[in-house]
Amino acid sequence: MSRAKRRERSILELIPAALRDHPVVRQALVHKSASRDPLDSNERLEFLGDAVIELVVSDYLYRRYPDVDEGRLTQVRSALVSRRSLGSVGVQGGLLEAITVGQADALGPVLAANAVEALAGAVYLAGGFQLSVAFVLAILGPSLERVDGDLVLGDYKSLLHQALAKLHHQPPRYKVSWSGPDHDRRYRVVVQLPGGFEAAGEGASRKEAEQEACRLAILEANRRAEAAGLAQATTEAPSRPPRRRSSRRASPRPSEPERAGGA
Known part of the structure; x- marks a missing residue:
């Protein structure tokens, strides 16, 4: 099995098994260039999925890092949900091989990012919010681990x-x-x-x-x-002055010889 096929199976398996054949999930992998009616493509699902991903990431960061200020959290969220970040997730996960397109030149990181958003929206519609939370956190797992290192340990x-x-x-x-x-x-x-x-x-x-x-x-x-x-x-260590407890203990008390001489 090729590397691309292994990646494709891996990212699609992050979707709950009961939802993988759901019509809305299949629609999430249809680019507008392969559909006569734009409403049958994944564009509307992208719109919804964008909001789902941002909410899930915001909730995760808010709960995970209670001592990090709003400005830093906003920067981290922006990086996680950016086109570049989601495009990398989609490409690494093999979505370019899974998407149905009408034009081969449409393939690229932007299309992969759109598909990631569409899948998040599809899982939300087909399975509800909790399943969409699990899906988003799963696909962003490696990115969230790097964020953990940056925010907890610093740069x-x-x-x-x-x-x-x-x-x-x-x-x-x-x-x-x-x-x-x-x-x-x-x-x-x-x-x-x-x-x-x-x-x-x-x-x-x-x-x-x-x-x-x-x-x-x-x-x-x-x-x-x-x-x-x-x-x-x-x-x-050797430069420290030695302690002379033993020499002080060995010195006779002055009163002892005087008492002995008077005996």
Whole structure:
């Protein structure tokens, strides 16, 4: 089975089995170029699904991060529900092979993003809100995991530079490479730390790959910081003045010889 077919089956299986053959779900995979009547295409479902996805993501972020301010939550939500993000989800999930189109040149990340929205709307209509919540959270799972790292741990690149600064090291260097077609490009970033250590990360964008590389590099930077701290403590230990409890205990009390001489 080809890689594309495995992906296609994977993303479509995120839809509850009882709903996969539902007419509205099938309609979600019909592009307007393949339908004589626009009302029979997935355009209206895109409209509904856009609102469903935004509500589900908003609810998730609000409950998951009670200490994050509104401005930051809005930025994160915008990134998660953007055309670029949903297009990547659709392409990675093989939706371009599942959508019925009338024009081959219509295929692309934008069409994949539209299909993701249409499927979210279809699951909402066919199965209700709770099933649509489960579906949206499932398809955005990897993206939500990255958000968790960013909001809980912060920006990995900034954290890495801070860790190296504590060790009085120069900032790291980055090497960027990529492969694959424009609609399914994969990036690889290698971060080079002082001392010859390297950490590599991959992702659907340069930023994503860079963050992963920095996350792995932080582990090494922290290990070095701990090792340096232990070495410093070991070096300083002998300089501490010795305690003389035993010599004080061995000194005779002045009154004892006087009493002995008077005996």
